[in-house]
Amino acid sequence: MQQPTGLCGANNMKYTFITIEGNIGAGKTTLSHLLAKQFNARLVLEQFADNPFLPKFYENPQQYAFPLELFFMAERFKQLKELIQQKDLFQNLTISDYLFTKCLLFAKINLSEEEFRLYQRLFDIMYQQLVQPEILIYLHAPVAKLQQNIKKRNRPYEQQIPDDYLFSIQETYTHYIKQHNLKTIYVDVSNADFLGNPEHLHVIIDALDKEYPEGQHFLSLP
Numbered sequence: 001m002q003q004p005t006g007l008c009g010a011n012n013m014k015y016t017f018i019t020i021e022g023n024i025g026a027g028k029t030t031l032s033h034l035l036a037k038q039f040n041a042r043l044v045l046e047q048f049a050d051n052p053f054l055p056k057f058y059e060n061p062q063q064y065a066f067p068l069e070l071f072f073m074a075e076r077f078k079q080l081k082e083l084i085q086q087k088d089l090f091q092n093l094t095i096s097d098y099l100f101t102k103c104l105l106f107a108k109i110n111l112s113e114e115e116f117r118l119y120q121r122l123f124d125i126m127y128q129q130l131v132q133p134e135i136l137i138y139l140h141a142p143v144a145k146l147q148q149n150i151k152k153r154n155r156p157y158e159q160q161i162p163d164d165y166l167f168s169i170q171e172t173y174t175h176y177i178k179q180h181n182l183k184t185i186y187v188d189v190s191n192a193d194f195l196g197n198p199e200h201l202h203v204i205i206d207a208l209d210k211e212y213p214e215g216q217h218f219l220s221l222p
């Protein structure tokens with residue numbers, strides 16, 4: 001029987017650090033909020049709205065990609081480093097809506113080869129200082145669905161994102177997860193409604209109660 005929302009505390013939780021990932025508009029933030037509430041977890045959310053280069057980047061990607069990617073990396077490093085310095089990291093559950101490696105994956109798409117080589121050197125130095133999540137929940141939706149979500153939430157600077165950009169992000173994530181054999185719950189969210197349909201949320205909650213070997217584990221919603 002499914003436990004009613006609110007009764008499943010962090011006490012019987014197997015993990016101390018869970019990350020939700022997925023393409024732009026996949027629904028990472030919504031699911032992170034709901035799971036954090038469910039498990040009374042600490043929530044670490046991406047602060048993309050503070051990045052002054054983001055609207056400029058969408059208007060002129062070539063000119064602004066490098067400062068954009070540097071800004072994201074510096075902010076994320078600071079946020080995740082602060083997390084480690086808090087002593088209870090391994091006592092309580094933490095849920096984040098991004099992986100630090102997200103920086104590198106986007107940078108690979110957006111930077112020139114020469115810029116990317118420099119970026120990767122900085123990334124490697126920072127990466128070694130951070131703790132990585134024990135499990136990843138990857139939200140997959142087709143590009144048409146992502147475009148619908150992007151239209152619906154209506155951030156002005158995101159309204160002209162080309163399908164090709166979303167495809168590249170999808171491919172880059174998929175390749176990275178496979179290549180590194182990350183312990184991943186791969187969820188098809190084409191028809192997901194985590195806010196409106198409690199059953200969908202409970203599929204994820206139940207999945208987090210199971211043991212998984214390394215690699216991808218596919219989950220579909222009812």
Ligand SMILES: Nc1ncnc2c1ncn2[C@@H]1O[C@H](COP(=O)(O)OP(=O)(O)OP(=O)(O)O)[C@@H](O)[C@H]1O
Pocket residue numbers: 022023024025026027028029030046048054068069072098102103106107110158
């Ligand atoms: N490293 C990056 N390089 C370029 N753009 C980025 C990078 N990281 C985030 N962004 C942009 O920041 C915005 C927020 O992205 P993100 O995918 O993190 O959140 P989201 O789309 O609001 O997520 P969700 O809808 O899944 O909750 C998007 O426009 C995304 O393209």
